[in-house]
Amino acid sequence: MAVNTGGEKEVIHQPFEYFAPKTINEALKLLNKYREDAKILAGGQSLVPMMNLGIVSPKYVIDINNIGKLSEIRENKNQITIAPLVRHYEIAESKIIKRAIPMLSEAASHIGDMHIRHRGTIGGAICHADPAADYAPVLAALDAKLEIQSVKRRRIVSARNFFKDAFTTELKPNELLKAIHIQKVGQRTGTAYQKLEFVSGGYAVVGVAALVALDGEGLIEKLVVSVGGVERRPITIVFNGDVLGRKIENATIEEICGAVKDKISEPLSDIHADGEYRRSMAAVYTKRAVLKAANRALGGE
Amino acid sequence: MRYVGNRITKFSDPPLLTGRARYAGDITPPGTLYACFVRSKYAHARIRGIDTSRASRVPGVRALIIGDEFLDYPIFQPISTKPYKPYGAKEATVYPLVVGKVRFVGEPIVMVVAESRIAAAEAASLVDVDYDVLPAVVDPEEALKPGAPKVYDHWDGNLFMKFPSEWGDVDAAFGKAEYTLSDSVRIQRFTGQALEPRAYVADYNTIENHLTFYSSTQQPHPLRTILAETLKIPENQVRVVQPYVGGGFGLKIPPFQEEIAVAVASVKLGRPVKWVAERWEELMAGGHARDQRHYFEVAFNSDGKILGMKVRIIADMGALFPTPGWGMPLVTTIHLPTVYKVENYRIELLEIVTNKNPLNAYRGYGKECACFLMERIMDMVARRLGKDRIDIRMKNFIPPNDFPARISRYTVLDSGNYPTVLKRAVEVFEYEKWLKLKEEARKKGRYIGIGVAYELTPEGACIPGSFFLQYDAVTIKVAPTGKVLVYTGITSPGNGQETAIAQIVADNLGVSIDDVVVYQGDTDLCPYGLGNFSGRSMISGGSAALLASIELREKLRKVAARILESRPEDLEVSDGKFYVKEVPERQVTIRDAAFAIYKNPYDLAIDVEPGLEITKYFKMPNALHIPDESGYTRTYTSFPNAAHLCAVEVDIETGKFDILKYVVVDDCGKVINPMIVEGQLHGGVAQGIGGAIMEELVYSSAGQLLTTTFMDYPIPTAKEVPDMIIEHVETPSPYTPTGAKGVGESGIVGAPACLASAVEDALSDFGVKVMETPLRPSRVWRLIQEARKK
Known part of the structure; x- marks a missing residue:
């Protein structure tokens, strides 16, 4: 179907061909055929504006919204599986996710505005890989496993390896993200996502995801921090010996924040926030996220 | 009085809020072509x-127009320098498209006209322009330095004008003062963004040489x-229709290059031509x-x-437009020192051209810069002397x-009671x-x-030799059945002036x-x-409505008196009826009086002119364009103010x-409709917050x-805009018959100064000075870091 039908309705200037497959196989075949010339349309919250602005002009658009299987949240004993077409608002409001992985719901509830959250999808957001987007640090901190499918092959990639660069992921042109598998967090484990945005609904200037597990004495058993918005891909730190076994107190927090700051070597810089500011804010938001996660680990809010 | 002063719901609310309002972009005459620049x-x-050969091969393209083809159409300028x-x-002569050289990024060079928007856009992307890039x-x-590139x-340089405003003996004042302070304040480049972008539809009829232009x-x-004037079509063959407008803010004052280009293209092609701006084009x-x-x-x-x-004052004007942006820094200059009695000053304004988008009129129009400067000065003086900022x-x-x-030399403030307004604000704010x-x-x-x-x-601008003046007209037609049609020369870009006009007419004509x-708008x-x-709108339009209503009412009164066999001066009017003051049960409806004028010209209405239609013009009496004996003039005519x-x-x-709390106590004279006035203040403060905190148009060093x-x-x-507590003090204008002053730009003027004052106060422990906007978090953070280093 071509859209160059005359009149004024269209705002997308470049013609393209549109497909709406009903099965994953059908979608994968199309992807395999058109590869770099094709774009997957999920919620359309990034792709459509980019097409409007002429930033991308795919020759083929493969709309996967008619593939029913791609819209489920499933739970089993240890794991939650989220299909890529699940909308942000569902993640923000899902009782399952809120209970098992609160920071994922927290991150989803901060994306854009109500309209965007009802259209935009988790799969679309992470495959787009905007460095300032909210899911990437959360999924990296959680070590989520991304199930990737092509016509011939299925493979699993950790979220910590999925994001290669700004707007660049591990996905090959003929591959589709099929599911996101996340281990439920254990007992005495808290998660939190803290975001600095300049305008409500805006992209993160800094977004920090923290996962804190405490032992029976309240000492740190496990600590993962992932920072989004500051470099071209999320920076994830799995803390080891130095911090483990210590109490959550000022000196510990300072050390954690220092480690985060040290890890940032090429901070993003733009007219709203320069690199030095972003780096400093990464530390401030690490502190806030870790404290909140630790509090949750102790059963607080 | 039944309507004036009350919260009457805007007539325009139902169509606007239900999405049924028709905007220029909704109008598509048969055979419409679409433009793209x-x-x-x-x-x-x-x-x-310019090579248009690739573009011309796109199916559906009807015209590719370059600047040289528009040389016969230098844009008629509504305001002269x-x-x-x-x-x-x-x-500077401005043509609809660039001639010779471009002066800012985004200046229109080629106009593409095609059967569809998509074809026009595609062709536009295929036009090859060969640029000889000059240093920007x-x-x-x-730009003032010798050897700077010339726009x-x-x-002889980039200085557009140097304008002085001097009062008293400033050197003597500085000589005897106990303290002096110096510093600088800077307001960034920003602008309004109407949700409805600019949209034009030109429909030229070649047979009749008649142009209908929806804008x-x-x-x-x-x-x-x-x-x-620009197209050289007799003015009686041009009809301009302004449908609903989704926000103006001064930024839709004509003419724009695209506006003229669309009209010329329709004339050249003999087909309707339409253009709707994209957001990036507006920015x-x-x-x-x-x-x-x-x-x-x-x-x-x-x-x-x-x-x-x-x-x-250093004002960066960008390039020149036919729109009145270049007046904005002048407005700052002639209204200093605002509400304060500073009897000695010397101000020098330098307006300088650069390779940026030209200044345009945007709500506030320089008054916010004057306010920001004076209010920062007040806070500085208070801090220096350890005095309370209210007391200063x-x-x-x-x-x-x-x-x-x-x-x-250019400004006389009409009326005001600033201490009362500020005192009330102090109380309301607690x-x-x-x-x-x-x-x-x-x-x-x-x-x-x-x-x-x-x-x-300052409102009610009255600029000599321009279309920015304070007169306006209202036509009222009363039908035989007593129903009233009002036609105004003022327009309403979404803010409800039609309702305020109707309130004035209903009260003064005595009808519902x-x-x-x-x-x-037609x-x-x-x-x-x-x-x-x-x-x-209320200054000039509201006054004209009042005069026209009274004149028709008096005509109706004469006929009513004859019907009631009474004297006109013994009649009262209200609720659509005339009644005898002493004997209120003796009454006649306005409808019956109107019918008599149309049906009984030889008996009941024998002593009045037939018809119930009138046009009245009102001219603000307090502008002065012929200098007085001191050489002084008066430019603005109305001076609302607010704390x-x-x-x-x-x-x-x-x-x-x-923002934890926000209070505005406003004095715009007599309030015709508090709900509309408060709506104006809400919007004004919101735009002021935008400018104070986040909005900035940033150019790279290459322009x-x-x-x-x-x-x-x-x-x-909505999340960045706080709930506001708004109250009114009414100091009537001595020059409008309703007592109303303007209010359309209130709120935006004071908000940036108020927020800067608050942030500086919050950070007083660090000794932070806030002299610049926008106060985005990274800038405030930097101020704190720098202050801590000291």
Whole structure:
């Protein structure tokens, strides 16, 4: 179907061909055929504006919204599986996710505005890989496993390896993200996502995801921090010996924040926030996220 | 009085709120072609050649027009720079498309017209422009240096004009003052963004040589004149229709290059031509605002009394447009020192051209810069002397018995009662309580600050030899059945003036507001008027409505008296009836009196002229264009003012702040409709917050605009705009028959100054000075870091 039908309705200037497959196989075949010339349309919250602005002009658009299987949240004993077409608002409001992985719901509830959250999808957001987007640090901190499918092959990639660069992921042109598998967090484990945005609904200037597990004495058993918005891909730190076994107190927090700051070597810089500011804010938001996660680990809010 | 002063729901609410309002972009006459513009990629470049051969092969393309084809259409300028010749003011001819060289990124170079928008856009992307790129000048102070690239080759430099405003003996004042301070304040380049972008539909009828032009405009009649003069079509063959407008803010005052281009294309092609701007085009080429630096010195005594000030204003105008942006820094200049009695000053304004989008009129129009400067000065003086910021303002206000008060060679303030307004704001805000809250919070490591600002919002601009004047017209037609049709020369870009006009007409004609219908924005229907700008709709339009209503009422009264066999002066009118004062049960309806005028011209209506139609013009009496014996004039005619108080809390770790409370006590004279006035203030403060906190149009050193989407140019959402407490003090205008002043620009003027004051107060422990906007978190954070280093 071509859209160059005359009149004024269209705002997308470049013609393209549109497909709406009903099965994953059908979608994968199309992807395999058109590869770099094709774009997957999920919620359309990034792709459509980019097409409007002429930033991308795919020759083929493969709309996967008619593939029913791609819209489920499933739970089993240890794991939650989220299909890529699940909308942000569902993640923000899902009782399952809120209970098992609160920071994922927290991150989803901060994306854009109500309209965007009802259209935009988790799969679309992470495959787009905007460095300032909210899911990437959360999924990296959680070590989520991304199930990737092509016509011939299925493979699993950790979220910590999925994001290669700004707007660049591990996905090959003929591959589709099929599911996101996340281990439920254990007992005495808290998660939190803290975001600095300049305008409500805006992209993160800094977004920090923290996962804190405490032992029976309240000492740190496990600590993962992932920072989004500051470099071209999320920076994830799995803390080891130095911090483990210590109490959550000022000196510990300072050390954690220092480690985060040290890890940032090429901070993003733009007219709203320069690199030095972003780096400093990464530390401030690490502190806030870790404290909140630790509090949750102790059963607080 | 039944309607004036009451909260009457806007007539325009149902169509606007249900999405049924029809905008220019909704109009598509049969056979419409669509326009798209090829815009300059460079800030400053000579065009060597344009190759349209690839573009012309796109199916559906009907025309590819380059600047040279528009040489017969220099745009008629509705405001002349001639009166400012003594100050060096230059002139520049502007054509619908670039001729010779481009002067800013986004300037239209080629117009593509095609059967569809998509074909037009595709063809536009295939036009090859051969640029000879020239060095761009993007900083106004660099632009003044010898050897700087020249924006206009035939000028002797980039200085557009140097304008002085001097009063008293400033050197003597500085000589005897106990204290002096100097510093500078800077307001960044930002602009308004109407949710409805500019949209034009030109429908030229070749057989009749008649042009119908639908425009998202603020001035239908002046636009008609501009089109007639520019296109050389007799003005009686041009009809301009302004449908609903989704926000104007001064930025839709005609003419724009695209507006003229669309009209010319329709004439050339003999088909309707339509263009609707995209958001990036509005940000890039819709007209910018502000961008002023103010270097100042102030002299004062230990009692807080300001004796004198010296100000040098550097205004970055960008290139020149036919729109009135270049007047914006002048408005700052002629209204200093705003509401304060500073009897000695010397101000020098330098307006400088650069390779940026030209300044356009944007709500506030320079008044916010004057306010920001004066309010920062007030806070500085208070801090220097350890005095309360309210007291310093009270000490320096022009006293209520000084009005009318001349504050400059060009300005006389009409009326005002600033101490009463500020006192009321202090009460409503609970200033004393917040001072305590602030201290308590500080002990807990929380940084609350209180902001104080007093805005003067000159309205009713009256510029000699322009279409920016204070007269306007209302036509009222009463049908035989007593139903009332009102046609106004003022227009309403979404803010409800039609309703306020209907309130005035209903009250003064004595009819129910349900019997009044108001038409606006069609030059074939409405009397010649100047539309909407400078808060003028109630000043000029409301006054004309009042005069016209009274005249028709008196005509009806005569006939009613004959019907009632009474004397006209013995009759009262209300609720659609005339009745005898002493015997109220003897009454006749306006409908019956109207019927008599139409049906009984030889008996009941024998002593009145047939018909019930009238057009009245009103002219503000207090403008002065022929200088008086001192050489003084009067430019603005109405001076609403307001006190802003707010409380903010700054997160010192991030520089981000929340607004905890916001109070505006406004004095716009007699309030016709409090709901509309408060709506204006809500919107004005919201736009002021945008400018104070987040909005900035940023150019690279090569003159590339870096902020072309709402991602880079965020505007406030509902979450950034606090609940506001709004109250009114009414000091009537002595010059309007309703007592109303303007209100359309109130709120935006004081908000940036109030927020700057609050942030500075919150960070007083660090000794932070806030002299620049926008106060985005990263800037506030940087101020804290720098202050901590000291």
